[in-house]
Amino acid sequence: MRLTVLGCAGSFPGPESACSAYLVEAEGFRLLIDFGSGSLSALQRYSDLNKIDAIILTHLHCDHMLDACTYIVVRRYDPSGPQPPVPVYAPLGAAERISAAYSQDNEPVDDVYTFYGLQPGTFPIGPFTITVDRVNHPIETYGVRIEQGGRVLAYSSDTAPCEPLLRLAAGADLFLCEASYLDGADNPPGLHLTGGEAGEAATKADVGKLLLTHLVPAWVSEASIVDAAVAAFAGPVEVVRPGARYDL
Numbered sequence: 001m002r003l004t005v006l007g008c009a010g011s012f013p014g015p016e017s018a019c020s021a022y023l024v025e026a027e028g029f030r031l032l033i034d035f036g037s038g039s040l041s042a043l044q045r046y047s048d049l050n051k052i053d054a055i056i057l058t059h060l061h062c063d064h065m066l067d068a069c070t071y072i073v074v075r076r077y078d079p080s081g082p083q084p085p086v087p088v089y090a091p092l093g094a095a096e097r098i099s100a101a102y103s104q105d106n107e108p109v110d111d112v113y114t115f116y117g118l119q120p121g122t123f124p125i126g127p128f129t130i131t132v133d134r135v136n137h138p139i140e141t142y143g144v145r146i147e148q149g150g151r152v153l154a155y156s157s158d159t160a161p162c163e164p165l166l167r168l169a170a171g172a173d174l175f176l177c178e179a180s181y182l183d184g185a186d187n188p189p190g191l192h193l194t195g196g197e198a199g200e201a202a203t204k205a206d207v208g209k210l211l212l213t214h215l216v217p218a219w220v221s222e223a224s225i226v227d228a229a230v231a232a233f234a235g236p237v238e239v240v241r242p243g244a245r246y247d248l
């Protein structure tokens with residue numbers, strides 16, 4: 001499978017990146033994981049706009065789902081005619097949230113999306129075996145494990161340290177993990193990971209490679225976060241960039 005980073009800025013778009021959105025492809029199937037602010041722009045560099053086969057929204061914070069609203073226009077008003085609905089796997093309430101953000105009168109969006117409520121478990125999407133579990137964030141949020149062809153990609157979504165994160169990432173070839181906070185700062189609990197905590201999770205889960213994401217460029221020093229992660233994880237560590245591609 002192939003991972004393409006469409007956006008990786010944490011919490012709000014950065015000067016160089018949209019918010020979280022990741023394209024995962026295998027056997028011609030295109031799965032979009034998160035659809036944060038600004039990422040619809042980047043999506044057009046790597047995919048035909050209409051050829052998204054399924055979407056997972058890990059949680060309903062704006063920086064992970066807001067471009068699912070703007071994408072309604074793309075499919076509903078395509079010059080060649082309305083496009084068929086796309087399956088969206090998301091926490092309950094996603095339809096109402098997207099509809100409310102899209103229109104003042106909460107018009108239905110089921111012509112564009114078919115919603116499936118996420119709950120902890122394992123299920124297929126196209127060629128992928130997907131496992132999701134609740135992670136440690138103030139609203140209902142799911143970390144994701146994606147398996148295909150004997151390879152494993154794990155994605156933390158937004159989370160503070162927690163056991164489900166370690167299970168999802170166990171033995172993953174690539175661990176795409178958020179690192180929003182600086183180690184040693186007075187960080188609020190139950191929200192995000194530091195670089196050091198991302199590194200610790202990578203070590204405990206025994207992953208092949210740690211990809212750091214969801215840094216907030218305006219607020220944190222990337223070098224400090226990387227240094228803390230490297231100190232806690234002996235394997236390769238990399239900060240993802242928009243447009244970065246990983247074949248696994």
Ligand SMILES: [Zn+2]
Binds near residue numbers: 010011020064214
């Ligand atoms: Zn976020």
Ligand SMILES: [Zn+2]
Binds near residue numbers: 059061137158
């Ligand atoms: Zn969040």
